[in-house]
Amino acid sequence: MTNELIRLIAFLVGIIAFAAGNAAYLVWVERKVAGHIQRRIGPKEVGPYGLLQPLADGVKLMSKQLLVPDGVDPILFKVAPLMVLVPAVMSFVTIPFGEHLAARNVDLGLLMIFAFASVNVLGLLIGSWGSANKYAVMAAARVISQNIAYEIPMLLTAIALVMATNTMNLNEMVSLQAGGFWQWNLIKLTFTASPLTPIAFLIFFTTMLAETNRAPFDMAEAESELVAGSFTEYSGMGFGVFFMGEYANIVIGAALTTCLFLGGWQSPLPFLPNGVVWFLIKMYAIIFTVVWIRWTFPRTQFYALLNLSWKVLIPISLVNLIVTAGWLKVF
């Protein structure tokens, strides 16, 4: 029993280190990529190529005065950042990084991740409501309606996928996609399950963007309208933890997309050895596109965002679901 315990503790430490390291160095990636997109260099002076910049930010954020302004609901104010970070880190548990590199081989891994995904929205709401700031309350109202609107298409596309591969266990799902890249769900399912799978992939990617309040859908921190949205009253590490939570969510989203559609740790060509390297390559490619989208597109108008989901994404994912069901029924 003990080596199972040791294995779990080792995995837990690994996951937290992975989440924290990712949060720090994704900030660096974002600032460097933003810099180069905007024809400037980005952090360069702090360490070689600015690599120590996240460290400097981390040290500064930690050493800032933790301000709990009066008139604020102290419990909610303090709990909120954790409620955004902890679910994100928890849902790393079921992500299969490699062949045996999954912390817990949970049968309902996908369901658990979606359960945690909806908790972090609660964290944002509590944070904004707790900080008794008009801008934050407006941001809270937006974040709730945005996340409800975008969770439904995400679940529908996932259900269609689960129906096609009839397993909720991420490990099994990835092993089903063995063989070359034509075995990945993105391509295999278009022929075997439903021709709409590439569109389902795009819908899943957009909803993932909206779930983590990124890029064209960043309603939580609508910088130029709601000052700093939900994070207006947070200073120092409170804001730092929110930041880490946001980046952890992005990593989860990217990891999920790779496992479901792009065949997690499967190598693109059959003779190449599988391994965690492929998983990381695919994941960081998706993260790069997320960062790239953020620095090119302006923010959508709030109601256009809701219309996009209710009137466009949900019908298409429903059609995808029905087509998959019909297709599986026939063959």
Added chain:
Amino acid sequence: METEKLQSPLVHLAPLDQVLAIGRANSLWPMTFGLACCAIEMMAAGASRFDLARFGAEVFRPSPRQCDVMIVAGTISKKMMPAVKTLYDQMPEPKWVIAMGNCAISGGPFSFPGQYAIVEGADKFLPVDIYIPGCPPRPEALIEGILELEEKVTGSRRWPRVACG
């Protein structure tokens, strides 16, 4: 009585202070708080040619809670003074103030006998750390101000000081 011999301290706190100072100096997040013409030069300093991002200072945070440096860029009128004061008070503790431009230093071109509307200089109600003269000062002057502030925080200067004049 003779001086008593002190043991060397077990826990050296000075290095920790040094690490904190370097961390703070290298990620000074300024507040988007432009009053007048100097704000445009501040934006130009953040833009591609005179990139502030190299020093980790390009994250212009709109909310006072998350920034460390308040760059007072422009003229402070008497109607605006209470707002600037509250903004300063809302900033968490290790905070600094840069008075950018003559208006923020001493009222600049708008201070003359018989003026009724402006506060002559940010240091009348704010503890100013760095003064950047110029009307408006060039973006390089703002970057020099940031380097000066970094030297004030950490005590060591990043780039050799250019002997001017």
Added chain:
Amino acid sequence: MRLEKIKQALSSLAVTDEIEVVKTIPAPPAAEGEEQAKPTEVKEKVPQLMLFTPDYAKKGFHLDVKVASADVVQAAQLLIDQEFFLEAITGVDWIKEGQIEVVYDFNHWQTLCRVVIRTRTDRSQPEVPTISAIYSGANWHERETHDFFGVNFTGHPDLSPLLLPEDADYHPLLKDFTA
């Protein structure tokens, strides 16, 4: 053509003032200095219809009409019927004559025709009816003139200070204002 139409329309409102031709000693206080006063020694009051069409190249406007402060609203109504738009409202403090002059500038989109309406009120109790009902833009211009000169625009919806701090009771652009 538009200049003639508007000139004809406004002539009914123009005020006839005694024009003091002499530049030196304006014996009767009511007289008012003529723009290009001829430096003759003789001083006599000549009733003159205060409606000039100065040459545009020198002065920058085409029609200059002096109106009694009560008729300002009527003049504005005339001008908006002819599709003029309000450019600016300026206050001038003639401290020597103890009067505050309010100058309205109107211009037209299609044809170049800048009309200037002037009116004078007493300096100690400046009262001018508001035209913000007709020209909504005048609302802010009048609040600003009230800030700087203390001209009380009767009928103005909200004469609180616009550019000065909320509790400002001083009027900075008056000549006798000390900081």
Added chain:
Amino acid sequence: MSLDVIDKSLETFVLNLGPQHPATHGVLRVKLTMDGEYIVHAEPVLGYIHRMHEKMGENRTWAQFMPNTGRLDYLAALSYNHGYALAAERAEGIEVPERAEYIRCITVELNRIASHLLWFGAFVLDLGGFTPLLYAFDDREQILDLLESVTGARLTFCYFRFGGVYNDIDDNFITGSREFIKRLRSRMPMYHDLVSKNIILIKRLKDIGPISQEMCRRYGATGPVLRGSGVNFDVRKHEPYSVYPEFDFDIPVYTEGDSMARYMVRMDEMEQSMRIIEQGLAKLPEGPVMAAKAPKILKPAKGDYYAAVEAARGSFGIRLVSDGTNTPYRLKLRSPTFSNLSLFSEACRGMILPDALALMGTLDLVIPEIDR
């Protein structure tokens, strides 16, 4: 506009788009009475950067006020120099030599392009796009280098004098501006692809913040705001001054009157300004840049004078009242954004906050010019 009666059944709260807000680009405070996301009543509060230029004008000589005109609207400062110089020259009757007039038009148009570029960047920043600002700044830096080589300043110019300009332009200014125009022409399609044809932005600007012609007349709005609502009013054509009649350029006018129209008006205006600069550089005559008999101490005759100029944001007018001495008796600055902003509270009633900010962005506000 006072707070007209709002029925209390509506649960409204007052939100301060406070003096320090990323979208106001300066210190404008808008008191918004909001019902949830919808704006019930908006009341801009001004005066946070009131620096009383007009009071300073009254105790400075005529020439000493010129630096102030550069600090009014620091994005298109040369048009303000031009307005003040024009008013004084009209009052004093000074003849400006031909070459100086051409230099004036060329530098004013360069400054107009720089102002529109910065507006374009800041406007898309309001809508959430961060990158176009940096591209626009990159181009703007090229203009600032050109103007700095001639005027010595980057932003707050004091380049014009009564009767001409302070410094003659040299050859590398001419080649530099030609190169700049070639470069900007090649980059304009990129700006249009990145922003004007971007579906997200079109959805955010189409039919948002409609401003009717009648509302423009009641408020006295001028410049791109007016030309976005279909009125062909541009002081350069309507009241020709300096050598503008010699250039053939047309005035972009859009009739929809929504934010997209005002956006497109400014983008096309950049193209027109480039045409003017090219023609100006081609026809640049030789000769002095300063009037021979410009008086050292200006003493215009008694009376008042008005001069209007097409600044980047509208018709900037100056009313000088002089009593014959060497200091102005009264100096009124008619600021275009003052009138453009006055229609904001009526135009944005019932809109949601992001659209109201898009509308405020298209009004192209420079707050020190409003507060003077």
